[in-house]
Amino acid sequence: MYGADAVGLRPVPSRAWHGVLYFTLGVILVISQLPVARSLEGGRIGVLYVGCLARSTPFWWMRSDPLFSMYFVQATLRDWANWGPTQQAVSELQVFRMIRIYMPRSYSDLTSRFDVLIMANANREAVTPHNTEMLAQGVREGGMGLLMCGGWESFGGAFSRPPWGDTSIGALLPTNDVPGTFVLQPAGDLRLIIDRPDNEFIRSLPWDPTQPFMTNFEHNIVTTKDGADVLAHVESAMFEDHPGMVTWELEGGVRTFAVTGEIIGPGSEPGQIHTMCYHGGPWKYAIDFGCNLMIYLDNRAVPQDVELVHAVRSKMFETTTRKALLVGLLEFCDSFGANTDGIVRRIDEAERMISDAIPRYLELHFEEVLETYDQVGTMLTEIEEEAVRVKNRTLLWVYIIEWTVVTATSMVCGVLLWSLMIRRRLYREVQTTKLLL
Helix, strand or coil: CCCCCCCCCCCCCHHHHHHHHHHHHHHHHHHHHCCCCCCCHHHCEEEEEEECHHHCHHHHHHHHCCCEEEEEEECCCCHHHHCCCCCCCCCHHHHHHHHHHHCCCCHHHHHHHCCEEEEECCCHHHHCHHHHHHHHHHHHCCCCEEEEECCCCCCCCCCCCCCCCCCCCHHHCCEEECCCCCECCCCCCEEEEECCCCCCCHHHCCCCCCCHHHHECCECCEEECCCCEEEEEEECCCCCCEEEEEEEECCCCCEEEEECECCCCCCCCCCCCCCCCCCCCCCCCHHHHHHHHHHHHCCCCCCCCHHHHHHHHHHHHHHHHHHHHHHHHHHHHHCCCCCCHHHHHHHHHHHHHHHHHHHHHHCCCHHHHHHHHHHHHHHHHHHHHHHHHHHHHHHHHHHHHHHHHHHHHHHHHHHHHHHHHHHCHHHCCCCCCCCCC
């Protein structure tokens, strides 16, 4: 987003006026051709996720990817609001309170921090008209990409949920709502068919038609607007052409995207096999789906080397998880007074290697980054082994001290019991007793 300062013009001689006018128009023309400025430094992509946090799994995993700055706002009024990794709410009042707390405060706050907006099962009434207009302005004028994912509270709504079609957000989507519709049947026969394998985003992923989310694509019914590009559709024995993925570009090149299914889905709720992150068998490339779609909506070149990019992202996710577990183990050892300084220094060294690799990752030099993360992985393996040895030594002393204390206590108690109950030294028999006044 570019702003312009007011410029005061002094009167100029009439012969020079045309030159000034042409120069000014030329500058304006050049500025208008520049790409939209990035909100974050270093080439990172700021993503604002508004909706059901329980169903945010791929985007929640993306927190480990340094290319993205993820921010989440709970905005569902279904019972799913009390699920999820954060901002759990057990009542509608709590959801409205979270909207007030976590939603960007102003248009400038929104556009300075975020490049892409995700609306995923966000209830229109929870988001509120004021926030809806602010978010729409961020897309329409601020250059933010927009994604809406399907669900009972998305698109036209279902089961008495309010639709989005007649809002300023709905006007930006490449689809028209069919209010109050959500397709669940025929179960197991809702096939997602890719129509545009040549699309930059679509060809960046190895779509597998045997995946449950592609064979049981529960979805909202929508129609496409003139000029929209249908990338995938849903068909079954009952119908043939329900839109599944639709995109278009707004004026100025801003991209908006509609995914009519709930495929981003929960990561732990059993039975949700229509999602790409269902319990026990998530799609291997679910995180790549989220990452590549955000890159596409930010109008950047989507990386096409699927396996290489997936390997890097998987290493990042794995490394983040391993570091978190290591820190937890070291805190446990510290609580018993163990000396963990050497391990902490090695973790800091691994952190420096990762920090040095991040600029290369942002420049899309994936081979170099993967090599660095492989080295970090080897280091973490050695650090984990050393941490386990420290933990074992710590627990050994804990066991020794515990055994010593328990044994000493038992011996003292045994001596006292023997003295009092067996020898009865304090209760010897006497001939007579006297009462001394």
